[in-house]
Amino acid sequence: MDDPRKFDWNHIRAFLATAEAGSLSAAARRLDQTQPTLSRQIAALESDLGVMLFERVGxxxxxxxxxIELLEHTRAMGAAADRIALAASGQAQSIEGQVRITASDVMSAYILPELLREIRAQAPKLRIDVIAANDIRDLMRREADIAIRHVRPDQPDLIAKLVQEADGHFYAATAYLNRAGRPKSLSDLSRHEFISFGDTAQMIAYFEPIGLHLTEENxxxxxxxxxxxxxxxRQGFGIAPMSEPVGDATPGMERVLPDMEPLRFPIWLTTHRELHTSRRIRLVFDLLADFFAK
Incomplete structure (x- = not known):
């Protein structure tokens, strides 16, 4: 588009609905428009962009x-438009029902409360059930509505959004470091005691690529x-990896090797395709996405 002022939201909305619904007829029903009108809007968008967005196969x-590339951007626009509409009409205050969020126990206890306050302010009638679990819950079985995880799900019927590349560090209690000494290098680190978060073999394998060689004895x-x-x-039994917001906010804990590059891990939001028809799930999903993006 040569002139950004010619940008037409109706054309984008038509594209987004068609991409998500999978057909013009289903998208037309969703938007309460005729199929020819929707087809013309998509054709106009293709003409403005100078690209083909859909191919007819049978x-x-x-x-x-x-x-697909455009879809990633338009989903964010669609979510923003939905939030504006909800806020402008005051509908967020009237949204009721339950939304189940599953996240790790650490995230549930230390990260989510700030976000839950915002949800309560915007939609006070919503009931939020937080399932604090470190295993990957199966959204397809409706064990939860939204999952916050560090791995992308592989089920094709789920919607997944990468919302953050988070930073983590090694931490230890000041009392432990005073007693055991403060490591100066990764090789020093390998001589210290570590706290396991469940699967020790998985933790050992995760640290190998950064040059930290640990064994079960650690x-x-x-x-x-x-x-x-x-x-x-925190009680001084050893060193533990932790996300930066939690580790830095815990009294009595110090970063170990503070000049070391942070441990990077992704944060994925996942939900089922009901996201696009359930206002309460959409609202919570979008608030979560905004929260982690900040």
Missing amino acids: RSLQITTAG FRLGSQNGIVSWEFA
Whole structure:
């Protein structure tokens, strides 16, 4: 588009609805428009952009590579438009029902409360059930509505959004470091005691690529419960990895090797495709996405 002022939201909305519904007829029903009108809007958008967004395969539409790239951006626009509409009409205050969020126990206890206050302010009638679990809950079985995880799900019927590349560090209690010494290098670090967060072998494998070589002997204490493991670290039993917001905010804890590059881990939001028809799930999903983006 040569002139950004010619940008037409109706054309974008038509594209977004068609891409998500998979057909013009389903998208037309969703937007309460006629199929020819929707087709003209998509054609106008393709003309403005100078790309083909859909290919007709038999009686169905197949989104093109250019369409997939555009979809990532338009979903964010659509979510923003929905929030504006909810806020302008005051509808967020009237949204009722339950939304179940599953997240790790550490995130549930230390990260989510700030976000839950914002949800309560915007939608006070919503009931939020937080399932604090470190295993990957199956959204397809409706064990939760929204999952916050560090891995992307592989089920094709789920919607997944990467909302943050978070930073983490190694931490230890000042009392432990005073007693065991403060490591100056990764090789020093390998001579210290570590706290296990459940799967010790998985932790050992995760640290190998950064040059930290640990064995089972480094892990003499741990728990499947992340809050318990973090408390063990806080009580001075050893070193533990932790996300930056939690580690830096915990009294009595110091970063170990503070000049070391942070440990990077992704944060994915996942939900089922009901996201686009349930106002309460959409609202919570978008608030979560904004929260982590900040």
